Amino acid sequence: MSFISEEIMDYAEMHTNDEPKLLQELRKETWQKVIAPRMLSGHFQGRLLAMISKMIQPKKILEIGTFTGYATLCLAEGLTDNGTIFTIDINEELEEIQQKYFKKSGYAQQIVLLTGNALELIPRLTEGFDLVFIDADKENYSQYFELIIDKMNKGGIVLSDNVLWSGKVLNNAVKNDKDTQSLILYNQLLKDESKVETILLPIRDGISITRKL
Numbered sequence: 001m002s003f004i005s006e007e008i009m010d011y012a013e014m015h016t017n018d019e020p021k022l023l024q025e026l027r028k029e030t031w032q033k034v035i036a037p038r039m040l041s042g043h044f045q046g047r048l049l050a051m052i053s054k055m056i057q058p059k060k061i062l063e064i065g066t067f068t069g070y071a072t073l074c075l076a077e078g079l080t081d082n083g084t085i086f087t088i089d090i091n092e093e094l095e096e097i098q099q100k101y102f103k104k105s106g107y108a109q110q111i112v113l114l115t116g117n118a119l120e121l122i123p124r125l126t127e128g129f130d131l132v133f134i135d136a137d138k139e140n141y142s143q144y145f146e147l148i149i150d151k152m153n154k155g156g157i158v159l160s161d162n163v164l165w166s167g168k169v170l171n172n173a174v175k176n177d178k179d180t181q182s183l184i185l186y187n188q189l190l191k192d193e194s195k196v197e198t199i200l201l202p203i204r205d206g207i208s209i210t211r212k213l
């Protein structure tokens with residue numbers, strides 16, 4: 001969901017760099033062939049991720065929740081020449097489309113695709129991340145944060161997607177909605193954690209930018 005009017009979003013997209021051809025192709029194929037295509041970042045958020053990554057020029061990125069690899073390729077745009085992006089997804093059925101577009105992109109040598117549960121795989125990764133994108137199951141956002149924060153370099157950035165969860169985070173009364181409850185706790189964790197500073201942007205479904213102090 002977007003909290004900004006459609007007209008303003010259209011105007012913002014029109015005055016944002018065009019979506020690269022390969023990403024247009026990947027977006028279309030995702031919508032044609034994959035279940036829940038709305039999970040893909042898309043043109044506007046993709047350009048935002050690419051811009052942030054280019055500003056940071058990271059050597060080492062971690063993405064939690066690859067899906068079809070759209071955001072992976074956007075984040076890879078900012079990597080240094082010898083930089084690497086590790087990207088994790090639990091759904092092995094996505095591997096064919098992920099690999100197809102990684103190969104076409106020219107970033108294949110810089111992408112390490114890990115298939116499995118991020119909660120089990122992150123502890124096996126060594127430290128030194130400059131940029132982390134948290135975009136997997138909402139219930140585990142706080143756990144992902146705890147697993148990565150000490151593996152991040154000083155000044156490193158954590159981007160967390162969907163932190164407004166269609167506005168449901170405003171509703172404290174939700175009893176059986178674990179995703180919303182977890183995101184409410186996660187947003188508070190980012191605010192209270194003394195190791196970081198955070199700004200929550202009401203762009204698209206809400207994106208937090210968190211910087212390790």
Ligand SMILES: C[S@@+](CC[C@H](N)C(=O)[O-])C[C@H]1O[C@@H](n2cnc3c(N)ncnc32)[C@H](O)[C@@H]1O
Binds near residue numbers: 064068
């Ligand atoms: C919102 S999608 C990611 C979208 C992608 N980052 C993008 O912007 O195009 C979430 C992904 O997280 C994956 N996922 C869910 N739980 C996971 C887990 N425990 N470990 C790893 N991946 C998980 C799902 O399979 C799904 O592909």
